[in-house]
Amino acid sequence: MVEIQSNSLLIELRRDGGAALHRQIEAAIRDAVRAGRLRIGTALPPTRTLAGDLGVSRGVVVEAYQQLVAEGYLTSRPGGYTEVAIGQEPAAPAVPSEPAPPPMIDFAYGRSDVSHFPRAVWMRSIRRVLADAPNERFLYLSGRGMPELREALAGYLNRVRGASVDPDNMVIVNGYAQGIALTIAVLAQSGARRLAVEDPSADDDARLVAAAAGIEVVGVPVDRDGIRVDLLERTDADAVVLTPSHQWPTGGVLSAESRAAVLRWAARRGALIVEDDYDAEYRYDRAPIGAIQGLAPDSVVYAGSASKTLAPGLRLGWLVVPRRLADAVATAKVVADRGSPALDQLVFADFLTRGEFDRHLRRMRPVYRRRRDALLAALREKAPMLEPVGIAAGLHLVTWLPPEVDEAAVVSAAAARGVAVNGVTPYRLTSTGPGGLIFGYSSLSERAIVDGVTVIGEILSRGGVGSGRARS
Amino acid sequence: MVEIQSNSLLIELRRDGGAALHRQIEAAIRDAVRAGRLRIGTALPPTRTLAGDLGVSRGVVVEAYQQLVAEGYLTSRPGGYTEVAIGQEPAAPAVPSEPAPPPMIDFAYGRSDVSHFPRAVWMRSIRRVLADAPNERFLYLSGRGMPELREALAGYLNRVRGASVDPDNMVIVNGYAQGIALTIAVLAQSGARRLAVEDPSADDDARLVAAAAGIEVVGVPVDRDGIRVDLLERTDADAVVLTPSHQWPTGGVLSAESRAAVLRWAARRGALIVEDDYDAEYRYDRAPIGAIQGLAPDSVVYAGSASKTLAPGLRLGWLVVPRRLADAVATAKVVADRGSPALDQLVFADFLTRGEFDRHLRRMRPVYRRRRDALLAALREKAPMLEPVGIAAGLHLVTWLPPEVDEAAVVSAAAARGVAVNGVTPYRLTSTGPGGLIFGYSSLSERAIVDGVTVIGEILSRGGVGSGRARS
Numbered sequence: 001m002v003e004i005q006s007n008s009l010l011i012e013l014r015r016d017g018g019a020a021l022h023r024q025i026e027a028a029i030r031d032a033v034r035a036g037r038l039r040i041g042t043a044l045p046p047t048r049t050l051a052g053d054l055g056v057s058r059g060v061v062v063e064a065y066q067q068l069v070a071e072g073y074l075t076s077r078p079g080g081y082t083e084v085a086i087g088q089e090p091a092a093p094a095v096p097s098e099p100a101p102p103p104m105i106d107f108a109y110g111r112s113d114v115s116h117f118p119r120a121v122w123m124r125s126i127r128r129v130l131a132d133a134p135n136e137r138f139l140y141l142s143g144r145g146m147p148e149l150r151e152a153l154a155g156y157l158n159r160v161r162g163a164s165v166d167p168d169n170m171v172i173v174n175g176y177a178q179g180i181a182l183t184i185a186v187l188a189q190s191g192a193r194r195l196a197v198e199d200p201s202a203d204d205d206a207r208l209v210a211a212a213a214g215i216e217v218v219g220v221p222v223d224r225d226g227i228r229v230d231l232l233e234r235t236d237a238d239a240v241v242l243t244p245s246h247q248w249p250t251g252g253v254l255s256a257e258s259r260a261a262v263l264r265w266a267a268r269r270g271a272l273i274v275e276d277d278y279d280a281e282y283r284y285d286r287a288p289i290g291a292i293q294g295l296a297p298d299s300v301v302y303a304g305s306a307s308k309t310l311a312p313g314l315r316l317g318w319l320v321v322p323r324r325l326a327d328a329v330a331t332a333k334v335v336a337d338r339g340s341p342a343l344d345q346l347v348f349a350d351f352l353t354r355g356e357f358d359r360h361l362r363r364m365r366p367v368y369r370r371r372r373d374a375l376l377a378a379l380r381e382k383a384p385m386l387e388p389v390g391i392a393a394g395l396h397l398v399t400w401l402p403p404e405v406d407e408a409a410v411v412s413a414a415a416a417r418g419v420a421v422n423g424v425t426p427y428r429l430t431s432t433g434p435g436g437l438i439f440g441y442s443s444l445s446e447r448a449i450v451d452g453v454t455v456i457g458e459i460l461s462r463g464g465v466g467s468g469r470a471r472s
Numbered sequence: 473m474v475e476i477q478s479n480s481l482l483i484e485l486r487r488d489g490g491a492a493l494h495r496q497i498e499a500a501i502r503d504a505v506r507a508g509r510l511r512i513g514t515a516l517p518p519t520r521t522l523a524g525d526l527g528v529s530r531g532v533v534v535e536a537y538q539q540l541v542a543e544g545y546l547t548s549r550p551g552g553y554t555e556v557a558i559g560q561e562p563a564a565p566a567v568p569s570e571p572a573p574p575p576m577i578d579f580a581y582g583r584s585d586v587s588h589f590p591r592a593v594w595m596r597s598i599r600r601v602l603a604d605a606p607n608e609r610f611l612y613l614s615g616r617g618m619p620e621l622r623e624a625l626a627g628y629l630n631r632v633r634g635a636s637v638d639p640d641n642m643v644i645v646n647g648y649a650q651g652i653a654l655t656i657a658v659l660a661q662s663g664a665r666r667l668a669v670e671d672p673s674a675d676d677d678a679r680l681v682a683a684a685a686g687i688e689v690v691g692v693p694v695d696r697d698g699i700r701v702d703l704l705e706r707t708d709a710d711a712v713v714l715t716p717s718h719q720w721p722t723g724g725v726l727s728a729e730s731r732a733a734v735l736r737w738a739a740r741r742g743a744l745i746v747e748d749d750y751d752a753e754y755r756y757d758r759a760p761i762g763a764i765q766g767l768a769p770d771s772v773v774y775a776g777s778a779s780k781t782l783a784p785g786l787r788l789g790w791l792v793v794p795r796r797l798a799d800a801v802a803t804a805k806v807v808a809d810r811g812s813p814a815l816d817q818l819v820f821a822d823f824l825t826r827g828e829f830d831r832h833l834r835r836m837r838p839v840y841r842r843r844r845d846a847l848l849a850a851l852r853e854k855a856p857m858l859e860p861v862g863i864a865a866g867l868h869l870v871t872w873l874p875p876e877v878d879e880a881a882v883v884s885a886a887a888a889r890g891v892a893v894n895g896v897t898p899y900r901l902t903s904t905g906p907g908g909l910i911f912g913y914s915s916l917s918e919r920a921i922v923d924g925v926t927v928i929g930e931i932l933s934r935g936g937v938g939s940g941r942a943r944s
Contacts, residue, residue: 010634010760037630037766045830114610119602126598130591138586138783158509162482174646178809185684208807212657290482294509311610313814335680336808337650341816342785 009045013054021056025064033073033087040087044074047082104418105452109249109396109440110278114311116367118360125350129343137342143330145172145318145340149349153318156352157304161280162290164297169326171333172340174315176276179303180241181209182332183274186325187239188213192272196237198222200427202248206241206274219429222247224389226254229261239272245280245289249398249424249438251390259292266299272322273300279308279394281361284369286392298322306348308395308442309361316340316348368395374446375439375453382450383457386437395442398424400434407435409465410456417459419452481517485526493528497536505545505559512559516546519554576890577924581721581868581912582674582750586783588839590832597822601815609814615802617644617790617812621821625790628824629776633752634762636769641798643805644812646787648748651775652713653681654804655746658797660685664710664744670694672899674720678713678746691901694719696861698726701733711744717752717761721870721896721910723862731764738771744794745772751780751866753833756841758864770794778820780867780914781833788812788820840867846918847911847925854922855929858909867914870896872906879907881937882928889931891924 011028013021032038044050047065051058065082068074075085137146144150150167157163173179184195184206195210199219210217220232220240226247232240242262244254254262266273275292293302297320305317321329333339351357372391379386379399386399401407407423414421424436437456441449459465483500485493504510516522519537523530537554540546547557609618616622622639629635645651656667656678667682671691682689692704692712698719704712714734716726726734738745747764765774769792777789793801805811823829844863851858851871858871873879879895886893896908909928913921931937 009631010762012759012762032630032634035636037634037636039627039630042627042631043827111611115607117607117610123599123602126602127595130595130598135587135589138589138785139583140784155511155514158504158511159481159514162504162509164507164509174809174813177807181808212807287484288482290484311814312612312810313610315809315811315813335649335684336653337646337787338784339787341646341787341813342783344813344816 009050009053011050011054013056021054022060022063022067025050025054025056025061026067029064029068030071030073033084036087038084038087040084042084043077044082044084046080103415103420105444105448105455106420107396107422107437107439107441107452108420108443109422109438110307111312111440111442112308112310112364112395113367113443114313115443116364117311118356121356121360122347122351125347125354125356126343128350129346133343133346137346141339141342143332143334143339144168144170144326145333146342146345146349149345149352150318152349152352154320156357157291157302157320161277162288162294163302163320164294165302165320166323169297169321169323171319171321171326171329172345173317173319173333174337174340175307175312175317176278176303176305177205177317178315178336179305179317179319180205180274180276182329182336183272183301183303183319183321184209184213184215185332185336186328187272188215189328192238194218194235194237196220196232196235196240197429198227198241198243198247199429199431200249200424201241201243201429203427217429219431221431221433222250222252224250224252225258226252227258227262229258229265232262233265236269237271238269239274240266241274241276242292243276243278244292245277246390246393248276248278249390249396249427250436251392251394251398253286253289253393254292259295263292263296263299266296271299275300275302277302277304280304281309282365282368282395283393284365284372284391293320298324301325309357309364314344314348316344368442371441371444371446371449372397374449375441378450378453382454383460385460386456388439396438396440398436398438400436403434404466405435405460406465407437410435410437410459413459413465414456417455419455421452421456481522481525483522483526485528493526494532494535494539497522497526497528497533498539501536501540502543502545505556508559510556510559512556514556515549516554516556518552575887575892577916577920577927578892579868579894579909579911579913579924580892580915581894581910582779583784583912583914584780584782584836584867585839585915586785587915588836589783590828593828593832594819594823597819597826597828598815600822601818605815605818609818613811613814615804615806615811616640616642616798617805618814618817618821621817621824622790624821624824626792628829629763629774629792633749634760634766635774635792636766637774637792638795641769641793641795643791643793643798643801644817645789645791645805646809646812647779647784647789648750648775648777649677649789650787650808651777651789651791652677652746652748654801654808655744655773655775655791655793656681656685656687657804657808658800659711659744660687661800666690666707666709668692668704668707668709668712669901670699670713670715670719671901671903672721672896673713673715673901675899689901691903693903693905694722694724696722696724697730698724699730699734701730701737704734705737708741709743710741711746712738713746713748714764715748715750716764717749718862718865720748720750721862721868721899722908723864723866723870725758725761725864726764731767735764735768735771738768743771747772747774749774749776752776753781754837754840754867755865756837756844756863765792770796773797781829781836786816786820788816840914843913843916843918843921844869846921847913850922850925854926855932857932858928860911868910868912870908870910872908875906876938877907877932878937879909882907882909882931885931885937886924886928889927891927893924893928 047061051061150170154165154167194216293300302320422438519533523533622642626637626639765772774792894910
């Protein structure tokens with residue numbers, strides 16, 4: 001057998017006495033440049049390397065490169081390497097698929113302030129994991145995820161959230177989005193037909209996935225205390241997605257009576273409660289409220305993530321599921337992607353067990369509280385017609401609009417002045433109610449918050465954003 | 473509003489003049505210990521911290537801790553902290569869900585030798601990324617993945633695999649498993665009814681997901697040159713999953729004629745080819761074979777991963793898709809999990825662009841080649857009745873069994889002697905053919921390879937593993 005290797009550049013040489021070898025190499029590189037497969041600026045392998053790979057003498061490759069340099073296809077660079085000299089510039093990375101340039105002041109919700117991501121401390125956890133992790137941790141593991149992380153998270157959730165977690169009933173996932181997708185996949189397998197969600201509620205994760213799985217989604221209106229359990233009881237839903245500790249977006253807290261009523265409903269129907277505990281770590285002037293999961297671990301799928309505490313880009317999330325569903329959810333995870341990345345899980349476990357997560361939250365709470373306070377003060381002063389609700393916790397609040405004001409008109413007038421703010425109405429399913437604005441304040445300076453609210457206050461007081469209803 | 477925070481331990485205090493505050497704290501901790509929510513060994517917050525969180529004087533917390541120490545619930549530890557003293561030991565991490573203890577010699581396939589994972593070099597890339605990445609990279613991004621990684625991978629695939637990749641048509645995924653899951657989801661959305669796969673082929677990813685999506689899976693027999701295109705043409709499949717460069721598991725290479733025929737078939741039917749390029753980086757004594765994707769980018773979904781080159785635990789994979797499908801696949805990725813972890817992608821991009829990936833492969837090839845050579849030599853010497861095929865590339869080979877030998881009996885006799893080897897038959901759908909053994913050699917020392925083959929040779933030569941057919 002002739003030994004031919006060209007692992008660093010795909011060149012198929014024919015040794016049947018046809019064209020000289022250096023001509024074949026020239027032709028292959030020339031074609032690749034012309035076809036755009038080798039782009040301008042791409043470095044070619046050193047001649048010695050390529051010659052070794054192809055099983056030819058180095059001189060053959062040198063000759064080919066020299067010819068192509070002479071022709072202008074290649075160019076020699078300082079440091080002795082050769083790169084592609086012509087052809088298309090590399091495309092500006094994926095411009096069409098990236099979001100539009102951000103507005104100047106963006107009241108976006110659903111994220112931590114990533115400029116405070118604890119890079120140095122995270123790095124120390126990575127260094128320990130890369131130094132200490134046994135080799136087996138780099139292989140495929142179970143769908144549940146790394147035992148180290150499940151143990152650490154169970155301790156955290158039991159301590160801080162009043163949850164009742166056995167690490168065996170946890171599944172590590174890539175953020176809440178995958179958590180709800182796997183939960184709904186298991187619901188669909190078990191024959192669920194209808195999923196109740198709060199109305200208004202986040203429009204992306206649960207609703208998208210349920211629709212794709214052929215499960216009907218029904219909205220149940222919320223009031224200032226969260227979901228209307230009396231209305232939930234009239235649905236024949238097989239499951240409900242709740243944000244009981246801080247309703248998204250309106251900020252209501254499900255009362256003790258309503259929690260008990262939801263649990264009774266679930267027990268009676270054999271229905272599943274999905275608890276989206278998305279921002280429980282932030283709470284400013286109210287008593288802590290434990291996770292509903294701690295009250296009824298057999299009825300609740302608890303979902304959490306690091307997106308609001310560390311960074312959405314980590315894609316770290318976790319499910320705590322009733323024991324009877326643990327195998328099914330872990331299997332769904334294996335089918336979906338064979339488990340979350342191993343190192344990331346070990347790093348987060350190290351970060352948790354060393355108390356760094358608690359320390360990070362302790363550092364961030366006063367930051368977010370100051371921003372919230374700045375937002376409340378600015379609203380009082382610059383936009384007194386806006387009534388804030390859901391202010392005691394989380395990283396956003398909602399202000400209801402006066403009935404004569406058109407929500408969409410305010411949102412678009414603000415955008416025109418460089419201020420991005422979301423309306424509540426797009427998040428409604430079938431419920432009706434006042435217009436409102438969702439102010440995420442996690443990632444804005446206090447100065448930007450005041451400036452943004454000032455713009456919105458001016459828009460509201462200058463008029464021109466009246467609703468059709470009010471004008472008629 | 474009363475300021476109450478207890479973010480580090482969930483304790484709900486009532487200030488209505490009932491029980492004294494320290495009694496309430498005692499009771500809350502006692503209940504949590506009894507219920508197993510606080511486990512033995514869990515450290516409680518420092519008294520100053522908890523007092524601050526709860527808005528009580530430090531003395532109240534000190535009194536509560538002292539009482540619980542006296543009762544034996546808590547214990548004071550050197551260093552001044554207090555931990556839970558009684559209750560269940562933390563469960564041994566997830567023992568029931570972990571795989572059984574590994575056999576002594578495991579001819580497992582589908583992985584790199586993770587003991588050679590380049591930890592130090594990977595660490596350097598992580599350090600650079602954590603130092604340099606802009607904050608926005610920690611937020612949610614597009615479903616396609618990090619532009620840096622798509623650009624780097626496109627360059628690599630165009631150069632090394634003869635692919636024709638525009639970074640805009642790539643989607644970064646969590647390993648091949650997620651890649652095929654997303655591809656099949658998009659196929660199902662577009663109305664595909666039938667998926668052809670090679671027979672035999674890997675039984676997990678494509679088949680599981682297709683079944684879940686309601687798509688019928690049909691097996692098309694392979695011969696020594698890969699899939700039988702003449703038989704594929706008789707199916708009315710909407711798509712086919714191929715391993716054209718090294719058929720899994722039998723190692724055949726699809727001939728130029730067959731490649732052309734498959735592409736004609738796909739063009740005629742408007743069918744999609746999914747190219748699973750799972751181990752293209754390893755090739756020992758044959759000319760390189762470019763990816764079929766380079767021939768027909770509009771008909772082929774190309775899938776690759778780092779599982780066979782770096783480590784399965786990274787869960788790093790990539791799809792190159794026809795331009796018309798790029799948005800749909802990226803959307804499926806968003807629905808599945810809102811994108812792969814950001815840092816991992818940036819680290820791999822750095823690793824690629826600095827040439828570390830090429831260097832790592834260059835280091836590993838001779839390692840794997842020596843193991844393969846040891847396996848071939850051992851087979852010749854210790855088990856001459858076994859005929860190896862598919863030996864020129866990859867990290868595994870297949871040996872066909874003589875017709876009178878029962879595959880399952882050999883596999884189980886080997887397992888009883890501490891040697892794990894897979895049979896080919898479990899990977900067949902409907903095809904019939906000789907029994908065979910799949911020898912993965914990537915993670916075994918040359919010594920272990922010889923020992924394992926010796927055991928199997930002994931089993932075969934001592935008899936007792938005859939097939940019913942041969943005995944009759």
